[in-house]
Amino acid sequence: xxxxxxxxxxxxxxxxxxxxxxxxxxxxxxxxxxxxxxxxxxxxxxxxxxxxxxxxxxxxxxxxxxxxxxxxxxxxxxxxxxxxxxxxxxxxxxxxxxxxxxxxxxxxxxxxxxxxxxxxxxxxxxxxxxxxxxxxxxxxxxxxxxxxxxxxxxxxxxxxxxxxxxxxxxxxxxxxxxxxxxxxxxxxxxxxxxxxxxxxxxxxxxxxxxxxxxxxxxxxxxxxxxxxxxxxxxxxxxxxxxxxxxxxxxxxxxxxxxxxxxxxxxxxxxxxxxxxxxxxxxxxxxxxxxxxxxxxxxxxxx
Numbered sequence: 001x002x003x004x005x006x007x008x009x010x011x012x013x014x015x016x017x018x019x020x021x022x023x024x025x026x027x028x029x030x031x032x033x034x035x036x037x038x039x040x041x042x043x044x045x046x047x048x049x050x051x052x053x054x055x056x057x058x059x060x061x062x063x064x065x066x067x068x069x070x071x072x073x074x075x076x077x078x079x080x081x082x083x084x085x086x087x088x089x090x091x092x093x094x095x096x097x098x099x100x101x102x103x104x105x106x107x108x109x110x111x112x113x114x115x116x117x118x119x120x121x122x123x124x125x126x127x128x129x130x131x132x133x134x135x136x137x138x139x140x141x142x143x144x145x146x147x148x149x150x151x152x153x154x155x156x157x158x159x160x161x162x163x164x165x166x167x168x169x170x171x172x173x174x175x176x177x178x179x180x181x182x183x184x185x186x187x188x189x190x191x192x193x194x195x196x197x198x199x200x201x202x203x204x205x206x207x208x209x210x211x212x213x214x215x216x217x218x219x220x221x222x223x224x225x226x227x228x229x230x231x232x233x234x235x236x237x238x239x240x241x242x243x244x245x246x247x248x249x250x251x252x253x254x255x256x257x258x259x260x261x262x263x264x265x266x267x268x269x270x271x272x273x274x275x276x277x278x279x280x281x282x283x284x285x286x287x288x289x290x291x292x293x294x295x296x297x298x299x300x301x302x
Contacts, residue, residue, distance in 0.1 A: 088145075182232075
């Protein structure tokens with residue numbers, strides 16, 4: 001669970017650093033140079049290396065080192081952490097690619113460079129996990145990273161646009177009260193640590209697939225995945241022994257969503273706000289399915 005905390009903290013740092021330098025690359029300060037891709041390479045390298053070094057000092061230095069090793073954690077947390085890896089792999093690829101495109105790279109080149117930097121950066125975190133005795137590198141995490149970056153590249157190669165966007169949503173749950181030291185004591189901690197309240201979505205733009213004039217350009221349909229009853233990260237036996245009244249349940253959702261980047265505006269600041277908020281699934285009615293129980297309608301799900 002602590003790995004999830006480190007993971008998303010570093011992704012946020014990298015997002016902010018890359019976005020800031022990408023904006024620098026898009027202006028015309030260095031007019032003699034037509035392509036300013038080097039600025040994005042420098043920015044990405046600086047932000048990525050700096051955040052990894054900071055992570056090493058703030059986290060890994062407090063735990064014993066070991067020879068590089070693997071750990072199979074694919075059965076933990078109903079694979080919610082793997083969903084997070086896929087989400088981050090996609091979003092990081094997207095934002096870095098946007099920086100390269102603003103710096104003068106062709107769209108195709110920008111996409112591949114964004115995916116490469118995203119995958120390399122996330123692999124760096126796995127490398128540090130693999131050299132810590134407390135954890136271990138996870139091939140499941142690497143598959144998640146690759147899937148996220150691959151989804152970004154494949155869509156651009158296939159459709160020359162991003163029709164399906166991974167998104168994230170969260171709501172509080174009662175589970176942290178049973179194990180606050182692991183699932184979080186405050187809402188800000190629970191946002192990162194409590195997998196029970198997290199939902200990962202694939203949000204597809206309807207107009208991109210069905211060219212019917214009455215359909216708004218911004219209207220999406222989203223399919224989500226989440227889980228309940230996760231008090232421990234281990235298998236069902238551990239959960240049942242210590243928390244017999246909880247039952248792990250996979251949850252699936254179907255809901256409407258909005259692609260905010262499809263809303264036209266001339267306001268530059270508003271465009272950036274739309275892009276940032278578009279990382280999240282908007283609250284909306286949803287149809288919920290689970291591995292235990294009947295389908296149910298949720299009036300407003302987030």
